[in-house]
Amino acid sequence: MVQAAEQQTGAENILWDLSVFYSSVDDPALQRDMEALEQMADTFASTYRGRVAQLDAEELVEAMIEQERISDLSGRIGSFAFLNFSTNTTDPQLGALVQKVQEHGSRLQQKLLFFDLEWKAVDDDRAQKLLADPTLSAYRHVLESELRYKPYTLSEIEEQLLVEKSVTGRSAWSRFFTQLTSALRFDYDGQKLNQAQVLNYLYDTNRDIRQKAAVSVTEGLRARIMELTYVFNVLAADKASDDKRRGYPTWISARNLSNKAPDDVVNALIEAVTSNYDIVARHYNLKRVLLGYDELYDYDRYAPLPIEAADREFSWEQAREMVLGAYNAFSPRMSEIASWFFSNQWIHAAVLPNKRGGAFSSQTVPSAHPYIMVNFLGKSRDVTTLAHELGHGIHQWLSSQNQTLMNAYTPLTTAEMASVFGEMLVFTDLIEKEPDPAVRLSMLASKLEDSFATVFRQIAMNRFEDGLHTARRSEGELSPDRISEIWLETQRAMFQGSVNLRDDYGLWWSYIGHFIGSPGYVYAYAFGELLVLALFNLYRKRGAEFVPQYIEVLSSGDNDYPDKILAKAGVDLSDPAFWNEGIAALRALVEQEEQLAREVYPEKFASR
Numbered sequence: 341m342v343q344a345a346e347q348q349t350g351a352e353n354i355l356w357d358l359s360v361f362y363s364s365v366d367d368p369a370l371q372r373d374m375e376a377l378e379q380m381a382d383t384f385a386s387t388y389r390g391r392v393a394q395l396d397a398e399e400l401v402e403a404m405i406e407q408e409r410i411s412d413l414s415g416r417i418g419s420f421a422f423l424n425f426s427t428n429t430t431d432p433q434l435g436a437l438v439q440k441v442q443e444h445g446s447r448l449q450q451k452l453l454f455f456d457l458e459w460k461a462v463d464d465d466r467a468q469k470l471l472a473d474p475t476l477s478a479y480r481h482v483l484e485s486e487l488r489y490k491p492y493t494l495s496e497i498e499e500q501l502l503v504e505k506s507v508t509g510r511s512a513w514s515r516f517f518t519q520l521t522s523a524l525r526f527d528y529d530g531q532k533l534n535q536a537q538v539l540n541y542l543y544d545t546n547r548d549i550r551q552k553a554a555v556s557v558t559e560g561l562r563a564r565i566m567e568l569t570y571v572f573n574v575l576a577a578d579k580a581s582d583d584k585r586r587g588y589p590t591w592i593s594a595r596n597l598s599n600k601a602p603d604d605v606v607n608a609l610i611e612a613v614t615s616n617y618d619i620v621a622r623h624y625n626l627k628r629v630l631l632g633y634d635e636l637y638d639y640d641r642y643a644p645l646p647i648e649a650a651d652r653e654f655s656w657e658q659a660r661e662m663v664l665g666a667y668n669a670f671s672p673r674m675s676e677i678a679s680w681f682f683s684n685q686w687i688h689a690a691v692l693p694n695k696r697g698g699a700f701s702s703q704t705v706p707s708a709h710p711y712i713m714v715n716f717l718g719k720s721r722d723v724t725t726l727a728h729e730l731g732h733g734i735h736q737w738l739s740s741q742n743q744t745l746m747n748a749y750t751p752l753t754t755a756e757m758a759s760v761f762g763e764m765l766v767f768t769d770l771i772e773k774e775p776d777p778a779v780r781l782s783m784l785a786s787k788l789e790d791s792f793a794t795v796f797r798q799i800a801m802n803r804f805e806d807g808l809h810t811a812r813r814s815e816g817e818l819s820p821d822r823i824s825e826i827w828l829e830t831q832r833a834m835f836q837g838s839v840n841l842r843d844d845y846g847l848w849w850s851y852i853g854h855f856i857g858s859p860g861y862v863y864a865y866a867f868g869e870l871l872v873l874a875l876f877n878l879y880r881k882r883g884a885e886f887v888p889q890y891i892e893v894l895s896s897g898d899n900d901y902p903d904k905i906l907a908k909a910g911v912d913l914s915d916p917a918f919w920n921e922g923i924a925a926l927r928a929l930v931e932q933e934e935q936l937a938r939e940v941y942p943e944k945f946a947s948r
């Protein structure tokens with residue numbers, strides 16, 4: 341942050357203009373709109389409660405439109421509060437507004453909840469007849485996808501009981517896990533470190549430090565392994581009984597349903613990734629040579645590569661030109677949309693003392709437009725981040741313009757479709773224009789490790805979860821050793837001997853919150869990233885004819901299941917060959933990396 345004040349990038353004055361929502365946090369319209377919303381929700385409830393089963397197609401459309409009006413207005417308030425807060429997180433007035441808006445939103449939600457429940461209770465024949473009515477076409481997908489849960493929904497009293505008992509069941513154990521892992525302290529050099537601090541040492545250039553940190557992590561986990569194992573067992577058993585009661589055929593079925601990803605699509609993804617683990621091994625074998633080690637151990641996975649490369653600096657103006665240029669070469673339409681973010685003050689790029697870190701694009705609501713937040717410091721990574729967020733922005737804008745509110749927000753699996761794509765466009769440009777091969781090597785290596793973390797690691801974790809849930813269902817309560825065995829087996833499979841995962845690493849499943857808080861979730865990251873890489877490879881093969889199909893896909897938002905939307909662009913998600921297109925893109929990057937490494941450090945390869 342100090343650096344930013346010293347080195348001017350030109351992003352210092354790039355602030356967004358939120359006046360599309362309200363003139364300021366003191367704008368009296370804010371309070372007026374909140375009151376109006378309560379009114380609208382009350383009127384909606386008194387009009388429709390108890391009547392959903394009798395509505396005809398036209399009345400149902402009216403009800404959907406009214407819900408969208410409510411969501412749009414409350415989304416304007418929520419977006420305004422959230423965006424303001426993001427750039428000044430310590431201002432108590434902004435914090436209080438966010439809290440107030442959240443409480444207001446929750447009250448609205450409770451008032452409107454009845455509608456979905458009543459819709460799911462409409463008898464099947466009537467529901468199907470309504471869905472077939474062309475009057476309802478804009479809302480067919482929303483209504484139809486709600487109904488998918490019907491076969492797995494229990495009686496009202498059972499559902500109420502499950503919600504009530506989860507407070508002292510699943511949610512209680514999940515919270516206990518969070519508290520337990522947050523309170524864990526790791527002994528390191530006479531200090532007591534928390535998890536983030538000790539894990540950070542795994543990125544150190546000094547191998548002794550990394551090794552000591554790894555020992556510390558293992559010992560810290562070992563001290564609490566009895567409790568951690570118990571939580572894993574309880575929650576796996578809880579999920580097994582839920583799934584059985586509801587009638588889900590496998591441990592992952594409920595997750596696939598909420599991701600709108602059919603089982604055969606998820607299986608094709610997993611098959612494509614696990615059968616190409618050799619790409620991971622090739623990268624780590626290369627890393628071993630570059631580091632000059634005889635063998636890589638688990639604590640070397642995040643070791644920085646010893647590459648001496650000049651750090652490039654980019655001004656805001658240069659970044660803008662590069663990003664718009666890269667989009668323009670792909671699609672002038674996308675570049676035009678991206679340019680509005682700059683010309684209309686839809687971006688906040690300045691680095692400020694109390695602004696939140698990272699970057700995001702917020703879709704807000706269809707009656708406004710998306711906003712992008714970045715912290716621009718002028719590094720090449722900042723340029724690709726800008727491209728990434730603009731990709732989200734373009735996608736969200738296209739979706740908001742072409743869909744009604746209920747169909748405008750994409751699920752996680754397809755949310756990165758334009759962002760990672762745009763990032764690839766700019767990354768490819770950046771690397772092609774970079775004259776120094778050492779800089780290119782360093783860029784490639786970090787890009788690959790990012791992609792591996794998203795694609796291969798998440799699928800290896802999915803294989804662990806699969807092993808864990810399957811074993812808990814067939815073998816009963818699992819010992820720490822048994823879980824460690826499943827962990828090592830699934831993680832060693834990914835590295836294929838390129839990294840020696842010591843038996844001590846066996847306990848490292850026990851602090852990963854995803855397994856506890858959202859079982860089955862991790863594959864969605866791999867889904868999103870690989871989908872984009874595959875589309876990117878398709879673009880390289882098909883060229884210009886791919887562009888309008890792709891824009892059509894982006895414009896579809898959430899108006900159908902992702903596999904159906906993509907089928908219109910000639911993509912079959914249930915075909916492993918499609919996913920292999922994405923793998924091929926990663927393989928090409930590894931090959932490029934291997935070549936470059938030999939060019940930059942011929943001496944390291946002399947005897948090989």
Ligand SMILES: [Zn+2]
Binds near residue numbers: 728
């Ligand atoms: Zn993203």
